[in-house]
Amino acid sequence: MYEVVVGINIGIFILLALSLNIITGYAGQPSLGHAAFFGIGAYTAAIMTAKLGYNFWLTLPCSAVTAGLIGALLGLVSLRVRNDFLAITTIGINFVTVAIFQYTPYFGASFGLGVERPQLFGQEMGNMHFLVLIVALIVLLCLFCRRIEKSWLGLALGGIRNNEEAAASIGINVNMFKIIAFTIGTALAGLTGAIYAHHMTFIYSSDFAFVTSISILSMIVIGGMGTIRGTVTGAIILGIIPELFRFMSDYRMLLYGGLLVLMMRFQPEGLLGDNSFLWRQFKGLYSRYRLRQGLESGKGGAASDG
Amino acid sequence: MTANSILSVRNLQKHFGGLKAIDTVSFEVNKGETLGVIGPNGAGKTTLFNTICGVYEPTAGEVLLGTQAIHGLKPHQIARLGVARTFQISHPFRDMTVLDNVIMAMGGSHYTGLKGIFSISRTHDNISKAEALLAKLHILAQRDKRAGDLSLGYMRRLEIARALALEPKLLLLDEPCAGLSHDATQEFIDIISQLKATGTTIMLVEHNMAIAMTVCDRLVVLNYGVKIAEGPPAAIKNNTLVIEAYLGRDDDIA
Numbered sequence: 001m002y003e004v005v006v007g008i009n010i011g012i013f014i015l016l017a018l019s020l021n022i023i024t025g026y027a028g029q030p031s032l033g034h035a036a037f038f039g040i041g042a043y044t045a046a047i048m049t050a051k052l053g054y055n056f057w058l059t060l061p062c063s064a065v066t067a068g069l070i071g072a073l074l075g076l077v078s079l080r081v082r083n084d085f086l087a088i089t090t091i092g093i094n095f096v097t098v099a100i101f102q103y104t105p106y107f108g109a110s111f112g113l114g115v116e117r118p119q120l121f122g123q124e125m126g127n128m129h130f131l132v133l134i135v136a137l138i139v140l141l142c143l144f145c146r147r148i149e150k151s152w153l154g155l156a157l158g159g160i161r162n163n164e165e166a167a168a169s170i171g172i173n174v175n176m177f178k179i180i181a182f183t184i185g186t187a188l189a190g191l192t193g194a195i196y197a198h199h200m201t202f203i204y205s206s207d208f209a210f211v212t213s214i215s216i217l218s219m220i221v222i223g224g225m226g227t228i229r230g231t232v233t234g235a236i237i238l239g240i241i242p243e244l245f246r247f248m249s250d251y252r253m254l255l256y257g258g259l260l261v262l263m264m265r266f267q268p269e270g271l272l273g274d275n276s277f278l279w280r281q282f283k284g285l286y287s288r289y290r291l292r293q294g295l296e297s298g299k300g301g302a303a304s305d306g
Numbered sequence: 307m308t309a310n311s312i313l314s315v316r317n318l319q320k321h322f323g324g325l326k327a328i329d330t331v332s333f334e335v336n337k338g339e340t341l342g343v344i345g346p347n348g349a350g351k352t353t354l355f356n357t358i359c360g361v362y363e364p365t366a367g368e369v370l371l372g373t374q375a376i377h378g379l380k381p382h383q384i385a386r387l388g389v390a391r392t393f394q395i396s397h398p399f400r401d402m403t404v405l406d407n408v409i410m411a412m413g414g415s416h417y418t419g420l421k422g423i424f425s426i427s428r429t430h431d432n433i434s435k436a437e438a439l440l441a442k443l444h445i446l447a448q449r450d451k452r453a454g455d456l457s458l459g460y461m462r463r464l465e466i467a468r469a470l471a472l473e474p475k476l477l478l479l480d481e482p483c484a485g486l487s488h489d490a491t492q493e494f495i496d497i498i499s500q501l502k503a504t505g506t507t508i509m510l511v512e513h514n515m516a517i518a519m520t521v522c523d524r525l526v527v528l529n530y531g532v533k534i535a536e537g538p539p540a541a542i543k544n545n546t547l548v549i550e551a552y553l554g555r556d557d558d559i560a
Contacts, residue, residue: 152416153423158402159410166397168381169359169390170411170472173418180423226401274401275452 004127010239011134012196017219017235018141018228019188024217025226026148027181028161029078030087033094034216037067037186039208041193043101046113046203056118056125059194067190068183075182079175094210101205112204115197130199137195138232141188145228157181161226211253218256222263224270224279233272310337311372312476312507313358313389318367318377320350320357320531327353329531330367335476340498340508342522342539344515346552349528351511352394355480359391360384371475386414390474394481394511396461398468400454404445407453407464408436411471439467443497459490466497470506477501479510483517495521515552519543527551 020034044066045059054062074093078086101107108114117124148154156177159167164174197203219238224230238259242252269276313335320328327350335341343351356362358369360381369377376384385391390411399407409432416422440446443463448456453464462482469477482498483491498521501508512518518525519539527535527542529551535542542548 147424150426150428151424152413152427155402155406155410155413155427156417156423158406159399162399162401163397165361165381166393166399167410168361169385169393169397170468171382171385171414171417172410173380173382177417 001127004131006240006243007131008127008134008199010236011131011138012192012199013216013219013239014138014232014235015134015141015192015195016189016216017223017231018138018145019185019192020216021185021220021225021228021231022145022148022157022188023181023185025220025231026154026157026161027178028157029178029181030083031074031090031185032087032210032213032217033074033090033092033097034185034189035208035210035212036090036094036097037071037189038193038196038212039097039101039203039205040070041067041190042197042203042208043107043113043193044190045194046115046197047107049118049198050113050115056194056198059198060191063194064187064191067193068187071186071190072179072183074186075179078178078182090213091210094208094213098205098209101208107205110205112202113197114202115200117201118198125198127199130195134195137191142228142232149228153177153180214253215256218260220270222259222270224273224276227270227273230270230272230276234270237271311335312337313509314368314370315354315358316368316370318354318357318369319365320353320362321365326531328357328364331528331531331533332367333526333533333536335507335509337507338502338505339523340502340510340521342518342525343509343511343528344513344518344525344542345528347513348530349551350531351513351528352480353531354528355391355478355511358384359389359478382417385472388472388475389478390469390472390476391478392462392465392469392480392482394484396458396465398453398456398461398464400452402453403450404440404448404453404456404464405433405436405450408439408467408471409433411468412436414472436467436471439470442470442500443467459486459493462486462494463497466501470501475507477506477508479508481511481513483512483514491517 016034016038020031023029023031041063044063048054048059048062049056077089081089103109119125120129156172159172160174160177168174215238219234220231222238223232223234238256241255242249263270267276272279311334316332318328318331319326331354343354345351353362357364360379364377368375371387371389374387376387399410409427412432412435413427416425437446437449440449443466445460445463445467448460456464483494486494495517498508510522522539524537525539525542526533527548534547534551535545
């Protein structure tokens with residue numbers, strides 16, 4: 001049972017990391033406030049089911065749309081402020097959002113919001129059901145990200161990440177694609193929030209604080225920004241560490257911070273990023289394996305010729 | 307406007323506060339020709355480029371591509387209409403492969419609409435088109451390298467390949483030889499001659515008079531934002547205003 005709960009927590013982090021990767025990894029726009037959109041999704045869903053009596057499954061698209069619309073506004077802001085200033089702006093958005101949750105009575109203020117576990121075929125959804133739902137969403141999201149990488153959208157976002165002026169000079173509408181990236185990324189965080197709220201059955205404003213944003217960003221930086229494999233690996237590693245080192249849970253942020261500094265110093269591409277040490281080794285091994293296979297099948301061919 | 311004019315710039319002005327970076331400049335670029343824009347440092351050459359490409363909005367005046375007015379449009383719109391450019395300081399998409407850098411410029415109408423942006427970009431067709439362009443610029447061997455790892459000369463070539471991938475009506479080159487060695491410059495002159503031979507219309511900003519004289523059919527000379535001369539290289543070489551702009555007047559020296 002414990003393993004299932006850990007699996008759900010890690011799965012939620014994978015979803016969040018993959019969604020941030022679209023904004024920060026693909027489009028290169030720094031966001032230090034991703035947890036705000038996770039929270040907007042969670043609160044939207046909680047209010048819909050606990051206060052308005054809607055069905056859980058309906059909250060998934062609604063939370064995504066709400067977070068995505070507010071994310072599109074952040075996208076509009078990103079057209080005006082860039083780089084460091086955008087990062088600071090996103091921090092501000094995170095604090096403002098948390099403050100709104102914390103001080104508005106309708107959002108439960110400092111008491112938080114309680115939600116009931118949703119029903120599935122007349123039965124309350126258990127942890128196992130949530131795990132299956134989350135794993136299914138991870139698979140879908142990975143396929144979606146893969147599609148982005150292969151499509152014109154992926155190339156356009158890559159252009160913006162590298163050089164906005166040059167991207168515009170080859171016909172890429174920089175403003176539009178920035179807003180698209182923010183909208184998709186924040187909508188997916190909102191969707192994850194809806195699942196989180198119904199799995200936890202209780203949400204509180206501090207769940208979505210700045211610290212959570214930093215954790216999500218650390219995951220993609222440590223794993224390898226801009227890649228699906230790196231993002232997922234980073235989320236798994238940073239998701240498991242606190243479980244393994246429960247005895248030092250007070251020092252979790254210290255651990256994350258230390259890891260970040262080490263990564264920046266020795267492996268800025270992340271563990272499995274495109275130009276990282278591990279990934280280069282892996283590619284080298286793979287091409288040697290392919291070469292050997294090619295030689296062996298070549299030998300086989302020659303023998304049959306003789 | 308002559309019948310075969312591709313770009314006409316009419317009374318173009320670009321002011322930055324009180325500074326008239328471009329002051330009422332007019333000229334035409336004809337189909338198939340290579341027009342050079344020369345002038346001393348700070349003459350407004352790059353500002354002229356940026357104003358044509360939509361990076362800056364003109365203070366006054368018109369820019370026509372064929373018969374269509376393009377002043378006031380955004381850079382990506384002007385690019386899609388067929389004006390491709392390179393930058394004085396190379397701007398490759400550094401963490402992407404050389405091949406991807408070129409394919410990216412072939413998106414065109416795919417960069418609008420949900421169906422377009424989610425359709426596959428690296429199709430066999432697009433890959434072979436991009437490879438042909440890389441071969442044309444002699445950088446096919448660098449195909450899978452990260453663009454940021456290229457040498458300056460290769461980056462410049464990549465930028466030209468990328469610009470050509472737009473299938474432009476007009477190619478704007480901003481000092482393509484700046485910072486290159488003598489040999490690399492010579493190779494670049496060959497590349498530009500090759501492009502001319504295939505009928506590409508080129509507008510070239512050049513600081514170096516010798517290069518401009520060699521590759522350009524016609525020259526426009528700017529000084530302090532004003533057009534001071536226009537004509538074939540031979541005539542420009544002996545124009546007193548031009549010589550004064552570059553070297554100063556006799557009584558300055560005396």
